[in-house]
Amino acid sequence: MRSLVLFDIDGTLVRGGPAKYAFVDAMTETYGTPGNHESVSFAGKTDPQIARELLAGAGLSNDEIDRGFEQLWRRYLTYLEERLPEDPVQVLPGVPQLLAELARFRDIGVGLLTGNIHGGARLKLASGGLWGHFTFGSYGSDHEERDRLPAIAVGRARELFGEMVTAELAVVVGDTPRDVACGKAGGTRTVAVATGAFGVGDLAASDPDYLLEDLTSTGEVVELLFGWA
Numbered sequence: 001m002r003s004l005v006l007f008d009i010d011g012t013l014v015r016g017g018p019a020k021y022a023f024v025d026a027m028t029e030t031y032g033t034p035g036n037h038e039s040v041s042f043a044g045k046t047d048p049q050i051a052r053e054l055l056a057g058a059g060l061s062n063d064e065i066d067r068g069f070e071q072l073w074r075r076y077l078t079y080l081e082e083r084l085p086e087d088p089v090q091v092l093p094g095v096p097q098l099l100a101e102l103a104r105f106r107d108i109g110v111g112l113l114t115g116n117i118h119g120g121a122r123l124k125l126a127s128g129g130l131w132g133h134f135t136f137g138s139y140g141s142d143h144e145e146r147d148r149l150p151a152i153a154v155g156r157a158r159e160l161f162g163e164m165v166t167a168e169l170a171v172v173v174g175d176t177p178r179d180v181a182c183g184k185a186g187g188t189r190t191v192a193v194a195t196g197a198f199g200v201g202d203l204a205a206s207d208p209d210y211l212l213e214d215l216t217s218t219g220e221v222v223e224l225l226f227g228w229a
């Protein structure tokens with residue numbers, strides 16, 4: 001039996017970087033408007049969900065939105081890749097140590113569960129030197145609804161490891177109430193970490209199994225993640 005840990009990216013592993021304005025510029029070029037991006041929170045949403053929300057708010061139909069998606073994501077990834085060298089993501093405290101520690105356990109699969117499209121996840125994590133730690137994942141490009149992503153990640157882990165892997169043996173680690181909600185929807189355990197846009201109080205209201213200020217206490221985090229097994 002193999003346990004899985006499924007990490008969110010923004011606010012959980014890294015922060016900063018040029019993604020928001022790469023996205024806004026790609027939206028403007030593709031659709032003629034970025035939508036009302038200053039007043040809509042991106043936290044915990046999938047990339048396609050954010051785009052659809054902003055564009056629907058600007059009066060575009062679902063058909064018009066869908067027609068531009070391929071071009072939107074191509075432009076977004078181009079801008080992201082161009083701009084990351086000058087404005088790399090910052091890796092959050094304790095993350096490299098935690099990932100190094102998790103890699104020592106042969107019965108733990110370390111994956112991603114993120115609203116980023118796959119190419120965006122890869123570029124952001126590569127810019128922080130973290131991409132090589134993850135052997136599987138589910139992404140905003142797999143499904144627009146975050147709540148559907150745990151099942152996709154677990155399915156990929158099952159294919160990869162060729163053994164019995166279930167959601168009950170997985171834990172989602174994220175920085176927003178949406179991360180906690182998706183873990184619950186997918187039947188995983190949940191860890192909320194207050195290194196993103198939400199404080200401990202806001203996260204407590206979403207009722208995660210565990211709540212952490214940050215990921216700096218490596219031993220304690222590993223014990224928390226897998227001590228139940």
Ligand SMILES: [Mg+2]
Nearest residue numbers: 008010011175
């Ligand atoms: Mg996040």
